[in-house]
Amino acid sequence: MPPRYVPEDSLLSPRFTGPATFARLPYVRTLEEVDVAIVGVPFDTGVTYRVGGRFGPNAVRAASVMLRPYNANLDVKPFEYLSCVDYGDVAIIPGNIERSYQAIEEAVAPIVEAGVVPLLVGGDHACTLPHLRATRTRGPVAVVDFDAHTDALDSYFGEKYNHGTWMRRAIEEGLVDTAHSIEVGLRGSIYDAEDRSSLRTELGLEYLTTEDVFELGPAAVASRIRERVGDRPAFISFDIDVVDPGFAPGTGTPEAGGPSAHDMLAVLRGLTGIDFLGFDVVEVIPAYDPAGQTATLAANLAYEMLSLVALRRAGR
Template sequence: MKYKPLIEVGTGKPQYSGIYTFMHLPHVKTFEEVDYAIIGVPFDTGVSYGIGARFGPSAIRTMSQRIMPISRHHAVNTSDYLSGIDYGDLTVYPGYIEQTYKAIEEQLTPIFEAGIVPIMLGGDHSISLPHLRAAAKQHGPVALVHFDSHTDTGRSATPERMWNHGCVFSYAVDEGLVDPHHSIQMGMRGSAYAANMLEESRAMGFEVMTTDDVKTISIPELCRKIKERVGDRPVFLTFDVDFLDPVYAPGTGTPEVGGFSTSEAQQMLRGLAGIDFIGFDLVEVLPDRDASYVTALNAANIAFEFVALLAASRRLHVLEENQAEAI
């Protein structure tokens, strides 16, 4: 069985009707014949400032209702090449971060084992650590492609605050989940507590590009740099919505001015076709600060770009297989 959006052109069913799954994908919990799964992770105990990202998955799903399966940029109907589902939300335990981490890892492990690419909707950025733990079980240390206004490679001064959204990738490196020497972080900006915060991330092995660094080169140049950095390794892409300027993403807990437009972010993602993506997450959407739902709308469209990347790669594989058979 091939899973695809439940509402198609000509059915007469309004796009706003029915249960709000992502892009009207069927809500089923199965590992059979599935290429990718949209998965909500409604957890925000790891935040340091604005609270409410636990409601992010619901808001993103709501604003995804008008997203259709065809990517104009890639000229591909995602439903022709991929079978996708909305798996629903993972079980989490608000206020209990280590218990939640364990639960998230346990729930994601069979998804990775089944060869399904999870597209996780957060939730705060602390959830990336159990995501990476589950991914590394199947793929070993992964290359990280990280869009954000913060490196999230800090160190907590107290043990009880170790697992917060500002420290997630330093601990991912410590645990051997991420290969920092083939990973890249982009969009860092804003004020800081310490002048050497970026250098600490670079010392771990990450390539770090500030917003100014990114804006001094063209988007195609940036995409080439990312591809060269990750090579043919399995790649986990994480996108913090505060990578976008607050004009485009006011609904987030730690906004930083001087960021990127939605159009720029789309172009950056579209230029990454061909990378071996094994997982994605999109985090830090905070609906209570998103009066017009523009942040959730932009986040939903960014998640669609993830789906389109998978479809473009699958189409390329199909073409290569057909060419090989014809020889």
């Protein structure tokens, strides 16, 4: 049986017509006959610098109308294997992190419990903690975090919950299978050497810096990630700031000297065979994205994630 929910055919109706949903998918809040639900999380109360990520989900939707059916790099038509919906946005509470966390977890947990893969589009990175909480029944999960930053501080301005602390909180809450998790792309000035080294010594996380990524190249980075994750249920969190700000300027805490858009897409394409149970793409801020290139990249990263799920369903 063909998938129930598929994108509009852009050869029949031009891609600039109609309200923009992710990849021109139906906007339906259902989990019946659904494999992947794309969920917007218009939340930016957890940031420490630039605000405006609340407008990220709709910017990514607008950019995603350019996605076409065939992934030539992975030789798969994801929507031939997957029924996908644009599930709409979580009704977050601007200015209130705890209540927003609750709203996000309550929205996503039923998706996970229904065996549907959630693909969240942020929003700031703080929303990954409630996303991981929603996977608790399937966890702990192997987290692959693409990020310029560790996001493992203990607190920021005395606050425990924000986009710079979610990884440490998630580990404390037992949501992360640390022995199979990895952070990829760390760079930039930091407060102290231990900010990075303590990932290994204190938290048991592995990591690759941006320098490692350049030295290894995309294929070897992907193979390191696959080795680390193994056959564990896994979760990708993709902070767009891991990509060089020349390619992805529309973000909250940019760091100079990062990998290209191409190389990070290539790393994702190398992650075939992993059992993914959730994804998020976060930290897109359209106000700093003059030509929409950050949103376009985010849409394409999400498309690679869908393609990975499709390949696994296809048994490839």
